[in-house]
Amino acid sequence: MNFKKNYILLFLLIACLSCKKSEVKAIQAQIIPAPNSLKLLKGQFLLSSETHLIYDEELEPVVAYWKSLVTSVFGLNTGKSNIIRFVFDDAIQNPEAYRLNVKPEEITINASSSKGAFYAVQTLIQLLPPEFANGSLNTDGIYIQNLKIEDEPRFSYRGMHLDVARHMYPIDFIKKHIDMLAMLKMNTFHWHLTEDQGWRIEIKKYPKLQEIAAYRDETLIGHYSDQPHQFDGKKYGGYYTQDEVKEVVAYAQERFVTVIPEIEMPGHSQAAIAAYPQLGCTGEQVEVATKWGVFEDIYCAKDETFDFLEDVLDEVLELFPSKYIHIGGDEAPKTRWKTCDNCQARIKSEGLKDEHELQNYFITRMEKYLNSKGRQIIGWDEILEGGLAPNATVMSWRGTEGAVEAAKSGHNVIMTPTSHCYLDYYQSDTDDEPLAIGGYLPLEKVYSFNPIPEELNEEEAQYVLGSQGNIWTEYMPTEAQVEYMAYPRILAIAEVNWTKSENKNYENFVTRVENFHRRLDVLNINYANHLYEIEGGMTSENGRSFYELTTLTKGKDIRYTLDGTEPTLNSEVYTSQIPITESVKIKAAVFNSEKQLGKTFTQTINYHKAVGAKITIDKEPHKSYPGSGAEGLINGISGSDTRYGDKEWLGFWGDDIEITIDLGKEKKIKSVETIFYNANGQWIYIPDGVQIGFLNSKNEIVFPFVEQLFEPITRNTWGINFDYDEWFITRYIVFKIRNYGVIPEGKQGAGNKAWTFIDEIIVN
Incomplete structure (x- = not known):
């Protein structure tokens, strides 16, 4: 009996001892964005309730932030055993730079501003277990690897954009988003607040913006390209009160994130016109837009409109202390202006040449007003049309051409081209990805972005302030979907903006991303995990074709089959490129x-008669959409019918092109077919026409050039097919492809050059 009693007491004692918090060993330094100088040292620092804080008063705001984190883990921090020292160091010239020195008895943070010290703290947090960030860590102490970091950002502007007009998200989610920007040392949150589909900010002088403009009657179901359009029949909308906006701005300021509001003008203004029809050119009632795209009802260039916008901006300026105010300026069709008496009178009275110069007048007038209030404007690169407002900063999204033009003219530039920065594009080519607007932007392509266009010299490059990732939310109805599209690509954007090019390494970055996933798990962020996916590609050598497989993560096997069966642990391990001599399904x-x-x-590889042949194109594909080069058009692999930016699609902007395939010798063929992408919402149109001709080895015409007709293949693709009744002999196959041209009024992208995207040319 006594034995049993003593056994129970011993068991309880062991149980109690096991409840004691344990110490957490140091974790490997895997910081995102990568510091520009990191040296690992021997030894460890023990962070615990005994750790003492010493700081200079200039850095006290950051010390308070750090204390709040530590207290949530260890309780009140009153110890004296070792030290974290915050040192104000005015010898550090860049206010965002810092030095972090971790030694066994002391951590020292040097910075010349609270902002620099804050970024040092964010680095320090990433040296701690993920659970530290949300206060869920149960421990008496945490060991931190000794190291020395000297760090500063490559660019002064490091931004993320979020559109809340198409779909709106709660304030708590906006704060969560800002927390992550701060962790990643991003300093700007671009809050896109007004659109055709909804007005999301309270303006007290104009209550109909809240009553009417903030709500649409229904929302498009499925993709914009799906025809006919279907709608859900449910009223949707809402807006942020001015108190809520102040709350977000204050929250961001505490984390050294500047919030820049965007109030769209003169285009993307149909919601405001629905509330106040007199702001439009016709004066007629319109509805808040219920589908995506570009709309012809834009602000009229009359005094009443400018009075309205100045009143709106007066209230906006009271809420946002940012140096910059974003005024949009993009995708403003001139259709209404061309037939509007007020707009034509304005063109005449101001001595303007046309409606494009009227847009410049509109933007310049609003810029002067904001300059008079001590602010500067940012606009999308369409503000270059008709001349650039004197002090404007250009946000270049239609490639890099606008950025180059602006920088060469001495204007500041923020880089955000669709090809590398639009996080509403698909990030994987797997078929089960959630619906997105289109395109293809995998993690590696985001990471590869260099915000300095090669056309700029060293002096001109100084005008590039940095870059920004954009999240347009037509197809993101929930917070979880926003996170899925943002992460982990936002990590790549953070490193593009912070880390010097010579210190970037994609393989190392992938290792850090894999580690960072645990941190995202703890923070309850719904990220996309494509790190264990496989990339494949065809290569040709001396007329022979091979297929290569790669994966991002190291230390793992790729196993494969060639007969279409599912791979297993018993399948062949991939060790070198696979010879391809026939059609296969890998x-x-x-x-x-x-x-x-x-x-x-x-x-699936379609081993047709042109695979491995020689191919030439008389124009280079656009540098943003090079696909796999010309050879990718005859590699036996067809691209996705939903992701035109993948490596099988070649994109040409406004160019007529001529393609010649040399089969190497005369061959007997019967048919030639190819496919073009069609996504008018992204300014991609099927060509104006395609001709195909056939020549023999002596360059004599076998068949004269014949105009081919287009047939719809899927909702996004159209094809042509030259199919002759009998076999014939040819060596050279020549395509002459006429670009769609300048997109006319009334169509998506009006006034811009159309894109041509072409995929596999199949010869049988």
């Missing part, structure tokens, strides 16, 4: 020693 997946980690990769 399936592959990433495995560790126990199980499959990622999704199964599938690639």
